[in-house]
Structure formats: structure tokens, C-alpha cells
Amino acid sequence: MLPEQDTAARHRLKMQKRKAHQDAEVASKTIEKGLLIVHTGSGKGKSTAAFGLILRALGHDWRVGVVQFIKGVWDTGERRALERGFTDQLVWHAMGEGFTWETQDLERDKAAAEAAWAQAQRLLADPNLSLLVLDEINIALRYDYLDLEAVLAVLRARREGLHVVLTGRNAKPGLIEAADLVTEMTLVKHPFKSGVKAQAGIEF
């Protein structure tokens, strides 16, 4: 056997084994249910990955709800893009009034968080939705603007097929405990550190 034939043969054998392993793995998973998904960590991509999931869901002709607990100071490109093509599949509520250091008013922040959660509960009861994104709810939970146990009780009682995504840094341990799928976005390197500004299309 020539050396390169040997390499190719060994590669094929290794990959055949891996494929058998993968196929067995996939076959062993049989449960289908709505997932409780958490995107947390101090890195980028928590909300962005949630918007990617929204896009995927829309491509499957699902109906999707979004409640933004913290409304950024910017009108986001994502929302503009989604509203261009999918208004009939999408219910979007931007409820927060800005970051907490923008309002500088604790009571107003609490009231905004409660109003957003009330809106989220209305969407949780909507039988047409397949995916609900509670964007930056972790911030409201972290500062105890909302009670975690009360929120979890409502989420646990939701329809079986409904997927819910909760985003924001500092997800509480009790939320991670209750979730099915948790990803931490970890900051490895950020351009702000070398003086690069927040740019349209990347940061917002």
C-alpha cells in the first residue's frame, strides 16, 4: 500500500467509527419538547444568537414573540430587518426604557421590568407561538426587579411545545438549574480595548 493510500484508508476507518458513534447518539435521543434556553456570560452574541434562532424559527414558518426587557438606545438593525419580511409571524414588544444608568430611577426600572413580564405572560398564553424570546430578562432578575421563583413557576407551567429563550449576563443559578440548554458567551477579546468604537451593523 502506498503511504497516501494508507492515510486515506486510516482516515476512512476513523470517520466510519465516528459516524457510527454519531448515528447511535442521534438514535438514542427521542424526546421532543419545548426547551428553556439561556444565553448568558459577559461576551457578545447572547441576544444576537437569540435573533439567529428567531430567524431559523421564521424559516420554519413558526410564529415568534419577542419581549425586550432593556430597550437599547439604538433602533436595532435586527428588528428593522425582521419587520421587513415577517410582520405576520412576529410579535415584538420593546418594553424597557433603556439601561438602568440611563433612567437613574429605581422605581421606574422596576415598573418597566414588571410591565415587560406582564407582556411576556400574555405571550406565554398565546397558543400560536412556538418560540418566545425574553431579551435581557436576566438583568431584571439579577437586580430582583422580578422574583425568580415567580418567573420560573410561570415558565414551568407553559405549553409543552413552547421554546423560551432568556438572555442577559449574570443568569441566576436557579435559572441555570431550571434550564434545558445553557450557553455562556465568554469574552476572549474585544475591540473596545484597542479603542475601536461601537459600530453600526456590528454592535447595533
Place this chain on the structure above:
Amino acid sequence: MLPEQDTAARHRLKMQKRKAHQDAEVASKTIEKGLLIVHTGSGKGKSTAAFGLILRALGHDWRVGVVQFIKGVWDTGERRALERGFTDQLVWHAMGEGFTWETQDLERDKAAAEAAWAQAQRLLADPNLSLLVLDEINIALRYDYLDLEAVLAVLRARREGLHVVLTGRNAKPGLIEAADLVTEMTLVKHPFKSGVKAQAGIEF
């Protein structure tokens, strides 16, 4: 002063300080340039966050290119959704032939990676693009189907304003070194572990 007034006043002061700090931070960042962005790690959300960035970019009326180095076995919801509303802003090439354990053919995998990179280079030369996503290119780099130094030389020579996103686990140290923005998606908890299968709309 009543205790609740005291709390509100302290909160306001703390948030005023934080806002001053934030404003100074923002004002100190003045550089605008196309970023080299890497999404890596074994967690979910690497490609999904890239698709979220595509969505944001489309919302800003940018033109976007996508080269998929590993074509999944599924027709993704993201692509279907994006092609519904944005065909004129989007150039999409699904080049890979599947996962390496699907083809079981080293030479075919290498040829597919090289063809995808040739396509990526054509898009890098397109003056109309503002964002280029090289999805799962890290896999091709990891297995040395592509030479990292050759890829980095081409990326460094790109137009100044062009943002490039590279996704896939096991990003090479040299790529992280060269990048402006690196996020590691870390797996904290995955539903596969409790027997839940890959579900349409969530995994693909």
C-alpha cells in the same frame, strides 16, 4: 429622609456615576474599521450569532456574503428565511459536502475546503460587500485542509471597511491572535444529555 427616599437617592447617585463612566468610555473609542470576528468554543450559538449579525447588517441595508465550509445535512431555516426577503442583498454559497464523518474521504474534504476558500476570496474582492461570514472555516483550518498563514495573509489584505466573521470550534491560536473580537461559546448544559433529540427550529 424616609428610608425609601434614601435608597432611591443612593441608586440615582450610583447610576449617575456609572453613566458618567460609560459616557467617558464611549467617547474614548474613536476608531472605525472592519473587524475580524471569531465565534468559537464547544457551546451552541457560534453560527447562530453569525446569522444574527447577518440579520442586523441586512437591517442596515448592507450587502452580505456567506460561505458555508461545512454544509449540514439539513436545509437550514436561517437560509430559507433570509432568502425570502433579502435575495438582492445576500450572496450565499453552501460549499461543504457535509461533516467529515459523512464523506469519510480525506481528499474530497480537502478539495471541498479549497473550493470554499476560493469562493471566499472572490467575495473578499467584491467591493459591494460590508460583511462576509465564513461559516465553519475553523474546522477546515483545524484539520489543515487550509493553511492558516495563507488565509490570514488574504484576510489582512482585505478592504479596510469589510467585517469578516469566522465560526467553528477549536479556533487556532494564530487566528485568535489576529482577530479583533473573539467570543467563546461555552457549553454549560445541553438537552442531549437528558435524551432530548435535535429539533427543527432549534438545532437546524
